[in-house]
Amino acid sequence: MALLxxxxxxxxxxxxxxxxxxxxxxxxxxxxxxxxxxxAGKTTLMNILYGIYSRDSGDIFWKGQKVSFTSPxxxxxxxxxxxxxxxxxxxxLTVSQNITLGLKEKGYPFTDRKALNATIxxxxxxxxxxxxxxxxxSNLSVxxxxxxEIIKLLYRDAELLILDEPxxxxxxxxxxxFFEVLRKLRADGHSVIIITHRIPEIMSISDRVTVLxxxxxxxxxxxxxxxxxxxxxxxxxxxLQIIQRxxxxxxxxxxxISLEEVSLKEKGRERLNSLSLQIAPGExxxxxxxxxxxxxxxxxxxxxxxxxSSGKIRMDGVDMSSMSVLERKKLGIGYISDDRHQDGLVxxxxxxxxxxLKTHTDRRFIKHGLINTRLVRAETQKAVEDYAIKTPGxxxxxxxxxxxxxxxxxxxxxxxxxxxxxxxxQPTRGLDIGATEFVQQQLLQHRSNGxxxxxxxxxxxxxxxxxxxxxVLYKGCFMGIFPNTPELNLSQIGLLMAGKTSEARKESx
Amino acid sequence: xxxxxxxLITMYLVxxxxxxxxxxxxxxxxAVSEKAGILNIGVEAIMLSGAFFxxxxxxxxxxxxxxxxxxxxxxxxxxxIHAVLSIHCKANQTIAGLALNFMVMGLTSFLFLxxxxxxxxxxxxxxxxxxxxxxxxxxxxxGPALFNQNIFVYLALIGIILTxxxxxxxxxxxxxxxxxEYPQAANxxxxxxxxxxxxxxxxxxxxxxxxxxxxxxxxxxxFMENVTSGRGYIALVAVILGRRNPIGIFAAAMVIGFSxxxxxxxxxxxxxxxxxxFTMFPYLVAVIVLFLSIGKSIDPSALGIPxxxxxx
Numbered sequence: 095m096a097l098l099x100x101x102x103x104x105x106x107x108x109x110x111x112x113x114x115x116x117x118x119x120x121x122x123x124x125x126x127x128x129x130x131x132x133x134a135g136k137t138t139l140m141n142i143l144y145g146i147y148s149r150d151s152g153d154i155f156w157k158g159q160k161v162s163f164t165s166p167x168x169x170x171x172x173x174x175x176x177x178x179x180x181x182x183x184x185x186x187l188t189v190s191q192n193i194t195l196g197l198k199e200k201g202y203p204f205t206d207r208k209a210l211n212a213t214i215x216x217x218x219x220x221x222x223x224x225x226x227x228x229x230x231x232s233n234l235s236v237x238x239x240x241x242x243e244i245i246k247l248l249y250r251d252a253e254l255l256i257l258d259e260p261x262x263x264x265x266x267x268x269x270x271x272f273f274e275v276l277r278k279l280r281a282d283g284h285s286v287i288i289i290t291h292r293i294p295e296i297m298s299i300s301d302r303v304t305v306l307x308x309x310x311x312x313x314x315x316x317x318x319x320x321x322x323x324x325x326x327x328x329x330x331x332x333x334l335q336i337i338q339r340x341x342x343x344x345x346x347x348x349x350x351i352s353l354e355e356v357s358l359k360e361k362g363r364e365r366l367n368s369l370s371l372q373i374a375p376g377e378x379x380x381x382x383x384x385x386x387x388x389x390x391x392x393x394x395x396x397x398x399x400x401x402x403s404s405g406k407i408r409m410d411g412v413d414m415s416s417m418s419v420l421e422r423k424k425l426g427i428g429y430i431s432d433d434r435h436q437d438g439l440v441x442x443x444x445x446x447x448x449x450x451l452k453t454h455t456d457r458r459f460i461k462h463g464l465i466n467t468r469l470v471r472a473e474t475q476k477a478v479e480d481y482a483i484k485t486p487g488x489x490x491x492x493x494x495x496x497x498x499x500x501x502x503x504x505x506x507x508x509x510x511x512x513x514x515x516x517x518x519x520q521p522t523r524g525l526d527i528g529a530t531e532f533v534q535q536q537l538l539q540h541r542s543n544g545x546x547x548x549x550x551x552x553x554x555x556x557x558x559x560x561x562x563x564x565x566v567l568y569k570g571c572f573m574g575i576f577p578n579t580p581e582l583n584l585s586q587i588g589l590l591m592a593g594k595t596s597e598a599r600k601e602s603x
Numbered sequence: 604x605x606x607x608x609x610x611l612i613t614m615y616l617v618x619x620x621x622x623x624x625x626x627x628x629x630x631x632x633x634a635v636s637e638k639a640g641i642l643n644i645g646v647e648a649i650m651l652s653g654a655f656f657x658x659x660x661x662x663x664x665x666x667x668x669x670x671x672x673x674x675x676x677x678x679x680x681x682x683x684i685h686a687v688l689s690i691h692c693k694a695n696q697t698i699a700g701l702a703l704n705f706m707v708m709g710l711t712s713f714l715f716l717x718x719x720x721x722x723x724x725x726x727x728x729x730x731x732x733x734x735x736x737x738x739x740x741x742x743x744x745x746g747p748a749l750f751n752q753n754i755f756v757y758l759a760l761i762g763i764i765l766t767x768x769x770x771x772x773x774x775x776x777x778x779x780x781x782x783x784e785y786p787q788a789a790n791x792x793x794x795x796x797x798x799x800x801x802x803x804x805x806x807x808x809x810x811x812x813x814x815x816x817x818x819x820x821x822x823x824x825x826f827m828e829n830v831t832s833g834r835g836y837i838a839l840v841a842v843i844l845g846r847r848n849p850i851g852i853f854a855a856a857m858v859i860g861f862s863x864x865x866x867x868x869x870x871x872x873x874x875x876x877x878x879x880x881f882t883m884f885p886y887l888v889a890v891i892v893l894f895l896s897i898g899k900s901i902d903p904s905a906l907g908i909p910x911x912x913x914x915x
Binding site for chain 1: 777780791792793904912
């Protein structure tokens with residue numbers, strides 16, 4: 095008998111179907127992967143199971159019994175636990191407090207914290223999860239926070255663990271360690287649903303896989319019976335084009351972007367530590383590293399959003415260290431921010447107005463001191479056509495466009511007029527495979543046009559795919575810069591991303 | 604030490620505690636509310652309602668305890684309106700609080716006029732007398748200030764201790780903090796975010812109503828239009844200065860209470876300065892202290908943000 099069985103689940107948001115008649119089965123003691131692109135409805139389906147969303151129709155059976163959860167509390171009572179993509183941990187509380195949050199332990203509300211800590215440590219050690227129970231969440235790394243989430247579920251006796259994109263923020267080594275934990279859990283009789291869009295990981299960890307596309311379930315199969323190619327075809331509904339990075343002869347006439355011992359100190363903390371790097375025209379330098387190791391700072395220093403404490407930044411030999419953001423952009427720098435909602439776009443403004451955000455000082459668009467709306471509209475129309483942006487109209491607020499189409503608008507704006515340099519910070523974050531492919535091809539296109547590109551991505555695969563050279567960033571330092579050749583030692587990169595220099599050195603011997 | 608000097612200090616301390624009492628009571632309530640993520644700047648309205656209803660009942664029944672109880676109910680009434688607006692209707696909490704302040708000011712003045720008409724003599728009611736606690740009250744300086752006062756002072760002191768235990772020694776405090784910092788996480792851990800927020804607003808009403816009653820039944824013995832005269836706002840200042848920590852709120856309220864006591868004293872000394880200048884004094888102190896504490900306030904992350912369950 096299936097442990098869990100979801101039958102004909104439907105759910106719509108604002109008239110748009112997120113799940114249509116989805117069926118999903120889970121056997122006891124299996125690791126079942128839920129695969130699909132962003133927006134395919136994976137998380138929605140699991141949130142429905144977990145009682146976070148209410149479903150429009152369909153039935154859920156847990157151990158053969160019909161259930162309906164209206165809040166996570168109900169799901170937890172049935173020993174179902176979920177780790178969300180964005181961790182559900184309160185940063186101002188300790189590990190121990192977070193783990194027991196919402197539980198009524200012995201002596202409640204005056205619980206004996208020491209006794210709880212002992213139990214928590216015992217549970218954690220059983221699965222080889224190391225954690226300091228008295229540490230505050232805000233001081234923990236992403237990997238550690240994930241451990242806390244898992245311990246939280248185990249402490250609550252979860253029989254089924256639902257994990258939403260658990261490896262998105264982990265280094266390759268952390269991922270391997272994490273999969274070991276999952277295997278231990280399976281051996282111990284737990285069942286796991288792992289939501290992901292990374293096919294290789296599915297092949298390595300799961301017993302069965304269910305693919306969702308556009309809210310429908312496409313296929314459920316044993317992982318051993320299906321190939322990576324088949325999975326990717328099921329997931330995106332067509333054959334994926336293979337991106338090829340061709341050799342580009344760089345034009346020696348100019349220098350591109352160069353950083354000379356750039357440091358940034360903020361609030362007494364060293365954010366960037368003497369970074370030196372040169373990106374030649376026609377070159378993509380990829381920065382590998384776990385999020386929060388100075389990526390944002392590096393990008394913003396190059397653009398002039400933050401001011402470096404020391405060092406020089408040059409563009410084609412011109413020292414732009416003391417220039418304003420606008421002056422730098424006028425030198426020909428395009429900027430794709432990692433957070434398009436925060437830094438890239440104004441969500442309530444139309445496409446035209448968002449195009450104007452960068453070009454409002456451009457003389458071409460100004461006539462008698464006023465903006466020449468007709469010209470801007472023409473420019474926007476061109477962008478919509480060139481980049482195949484799906485939109486109801488030019489005056490539609492960006493909020494109503496999908497993430498991929500929003501990102502395309504940023505590309506259209508930042509890549510207009512053949513920039514000399516592009517700073518691409520997580521350019522494909524939150525995009526589905528189709529849109530990702532498009533963005534990556536655009537970057538390669540500009541590379542062939544002689545653009546210097548800095549690519550920062552949390553996705554190591556992407557860095558490997560696009561970069562000519564790879565720089566590893568850890569705690570604001572470059573741990574090394576390597577040419578991206580087939581001989582590149584991946585586990586060395588992974589160790590450097592985790593700051594393990596000595597082990598990495600051993601690895602390279 | 605000079606006995607005259609000690610007498611002076613004692614006198615100021617007694618007056619400061621008395622002035623600080625409404626601020627402490629209302630401040631503690633607001634701290635509970637803000638910890639849970641509900642920013643209620645309608646403390647003034649809660650206090651005014653508490654002051655009005657406690658006075659009306661005390662005046663007509665002559666029973667001070669019944670008055671105190673009605674004061675609490677008056678406070679709860681206002682804070683629950685704010686709670687429904689901000690939790691259920693997901694309204695902007697600041698605007699809701701502001702609207703309540705004006706509404707309650709108009710409403711209490713109007714009701715007062717209906718009941719008493721235009722009078723030249725202000726109607727007065729009995730007040731709570733001082734309760735001397737044996738032994739403790741004979742400690743020099745702090746004895747008279749803390750242990751020979753009216754019931755509201757004792758309630759405020761007990762309130763500080765209970766709130767501190769609640770915040771820092773119980774699971775409830777952790778739940779409250781979780782709801783104010785990261786309601787999605789609290790919800791996911793199985794806590795009922797709405798219920799906890801309503802509860803926090805309820806406590807805010809109880810303590811704020813008590814704070815209002817302490818003005819009419821503990822300090823003045825009468826009610827008049829806008830009798831709270833901005834003490835609700837000052838209580839908000841005390842909450843921010845005290846970082847929502849009960850002891851901190853006590854300290855902040857004492858600083859402001861002292862400046863109020865000083866202000867009354869200076870007024871009677873007969874300087875040739877308009878009394879309005881002195882009335883300004885406590886507010887001036889509040890502004891200056893706020894300047895000094897720039898950038899130190901750590902607000903709960905979800906303060907003022909409505910929680911939505913089914914949100915994408």
